[in-house]
Amino acid sequence: MFGHRSDLPLKDDASTRFLPWLVAPMVFLCAVALAGVFILSTLINRWDRDVSGTLTIEIAAAPGEAGESAEQTRIRVEQALRILGGTPGVADAHALTQEQLVGLLAPWLGNSELLKELPLPAMVDVTLQPDIPVDLDALGKQLSQAVPGASVDDHRIWLARLIGLSRSIEWLAIGVVVLIGGVTSATVFYATRSAMAVHHEVIEVLHLIGAADAYIARQFAERAFTLGFRGGVVGLGLTLPVLAAIGLGAHKLKGGFLADLSLPLSGWLAVLSLPAFAALLAMLTARATVHRTLARMP
Amino acid sequence: MRRETADTANVVQFHGVGVRYEHGPEILQDIDFSLPAGSFHFLTGASGAGKSSVLRLMYLAQRPNRGRIVLFGRDVGTLRRYQMPALRRRIGVVFQDFRLLDHLSTLDNVALPLRVAGASEQDVRKFVPDLLDWVGLTDQIHAKPPTLSGGQKQRVAIARAVIGRPELLVADEPTGNVDDQIAMRLMYLFEELNKLGTTVLIATHNENLVSRLRHPRLHLEQGHLRLG
Numbered sequence: 162m163f164g165h166r167s168d169l170p171l172k173d174d175a176s177t178r179f180l181p182w183l184v185a186p187m188v189f190l191c192a193v194a195l196a197g198v199f200i201l202s203t204l205i206n207r208w209d210r211d212v213s214g215t216l217t218i219e220i221a222a223a224p225g226e227a228g229e230s231a232e233q234t235r236i237r238v239e240q241a242l243r244i245l246g247g248t249p250g251v252a253d254a255h256a257l258t259q260e261q262l263v264g265l266l267a268p269w270l271g272n273s274e275l276l277k278e279l280p281l282p283a284m285v286d287v288t289l290q291p292d293i294p295v296d297l298d299a300l301g302k303q304l305s306q307a308v309p310g311a312s313v314d315d316h317r318i319w320l321a322r323l324i325g326l327s328r329s330i331e332w333l334a335i336g337v338v339v340l341i342g343g344v345t346s347a348t349v350f351y352a353t354r355s356a357m358a359v360h361h362e363v364i365e366v367l368h369l370i371g372a373a374d375a376y377i378a379r380q381f382a383e384r385a386f387t388l389g390f391r392g393g394v395v396g397l398g399l400t401l402p403v404l405a406a407i408g409l410g411a412h413k414l415k416g417g418f419l420a421d422l423s424l425p426l427s428g429w430l431a432v433l434s435l436p437a438f439a440a441l442l443a444m445l446t447a448r449a450t451v452h453r454t455l456a457r458m459p
Numbered sequence: 460m461r462r463e464t465a466d467t468a469n470v471v472q473f474h475g476v477g478v479r480y481e482h483g484p485e486i487l488q489d490i491d492f493s494l495p496a497g498s499f500h501f502l503t504g505a506s507g508a509g510k511s512s513v514l515r516l517m518y519l520a521q522r523p524n525r526g527r528i529v530l531f532g533r534d535v536g537t538l539r540r541y542q543m544p545a546l547r548r549r550i551g552v553v554f555q556d557f558r559l560l561d562h563l564s565t566l567d568n569v570a571l572p573l574r575v576a577g578a579s580e581q582d583v584r585k586f587v588p589d590l591l592d593w594v595g596l597t598d599q600i601h602a603k604p605p606t607l608s609g610g611q612k613q614r615v616a617i618a619r620a621v622i623g624r625p626e627l628l629v630a631d632e633p634t635g636n637v638d639d640q641i642a643m644r645l646m647y648l649f650e651e652l653n654k655l656g657t658t659v660l661i662a663t664h665n666e667n668l669v670s671r672l673r674h675p676r677l678h679l680e681q682g683h684l685r686l687g
Contacts, residue, residue: 168571170562366558369520370619371548372575373541456540459521 184392192400199428221310222280250293378451389443393436476526504679551625
């Protein structure tokens with residue numbers, strides 16, 4: 162791969178021949194974990210973007226006969242809208258129509274005419290200005306005092322919990338990637354040590370005729386790079402169908418809360434670069450191992 | 460090639476050198492000698508007298524337990540690790556057991572010191588075949604060591620030791636596996652190299668060779684060195 166000749170018979174070496182078959186599953190696992198990190202990160206960003214700039218005001222339906230209740234509820238909604246309109250940081254506030262409310266419940270209760278007869282609570286969809294902070298506690302108190310049955314549903318509370326959980330999973334996946342890198346490095350370390358033991362006599366001759374440590378290390382490092390890259394390509398080959406299947410599954414969801422399960426471009430680039438990273442890691446580990454071992458020679 | 464300005468008269472100096480292995484007795488005791496630049500010496504002594512140990516100290520394969528070794532005007536004990544390869548390249552070594560690399564051809568074995576020193580392939584193709592011709596191995600240029608006879612391996616080992624035109628050549632029984640005719644031819648090669656300025660030290664049992672060539676001898680006996 163590097164075009165340098167090798168004085169060491171590493172190509173025929175049984176002690177390192179297995180290396181690609183160890184690197185391949187490592188790269189596969191790493192790619193899956195990395196893809197998970199990118200997909201989660203995309204999801205979190207989308208949730209954050211979609212939800213954190215909004216909140217919902219729920220106003221319980223006023224008691225009484227159907228007509229009277231509806232009128233009272235409408236008055237309460239108008240009161241709430243007035244308060245919201247005078248609150249700094251509120252960009253927009255509008256009540257959901259009866260049809261919109263029924264539409265929200267339809268997936269659970271069906272599209273029955275009966276739904277329209279039910280005393281449904283009113284909902285006010287509020288959009289906040291991103292650059293002006295709103296004291297949600299104070300707003301909640303003000304609304305509940307002025308408008309009977311009004312409560313603020315701040316999405317940020319549950320979203321923060323969800324994002325916290327997702328971030329934990331994200332860090333766990335990063336930890337898995339680091340761990341896999343460590344295991345790969347350890348595998349290369351022992352394979353290199355084993356190869357050095359096998360070729361001890363050749364190494365000693367090279368050492369005694371004046372080969373610098375770097376000259377010997379380069380030969381091991383280049384071999385490790387080649388084997389690491391081969392393993393990486395095989396691992397990537399195993400990963401691509403899995404990622405394609407996840408992408409296909411995500412496409413079928415078509416919107417909704419779990420949409421965007423497909424890997425973003427940056428994720429694809431990261432996954433596709435894994436064979437090169439595996440090769441680089443193998444090369445650097447082999448080089449460091451050889452230098453460390455040679456340092457014990459006189 | 461760099462030459463030292465300090466004490467250029469002596470290429471090798473041993474001062475009170477002692478060597479022991481593990482916790483055993485000293486096999487070399489108070490070794491004091493120097494090899495002037497351009498000199499030719501034999502190193503003699505019975506088997507186990509410590510000839511190979513003296514050579515190993517000279518080609519930096521081991522360090523003494525005590526005493527001081529100065530090579531090319533530099534105290535070996537004070538050298539940093541990264542300085543050692545350059546010093547080793549100034550020394551040609553013929554190992555007693557040849558130590559050829561079985562997976563490489565004769566040409567590649569002989570070319571090793573040049574490649575290690577960063578020589579171009581053009582230089583390798585230019586110098587190695589000429590030297591192999593000189594040691595009578597042109598027809599074995601692509602052969603690998605396992606297919607060579609003992610004598611042929613010996614000549615490959617010698618060619619490898621001299622290809623880099625070393626300033627110091629140390630050889631451990633270089634004629635042990637060849638007949639007298641080849642032995643003399645190899646000795647003449649060493650003498651030719653010596654005439655070009657290389658300091659030569661040859662460890663040998665071959666008294667016939669020592670007496671015919673009339674070079675000064677260093678004799679090892681019971682761990683002590685005597686100049687002959």
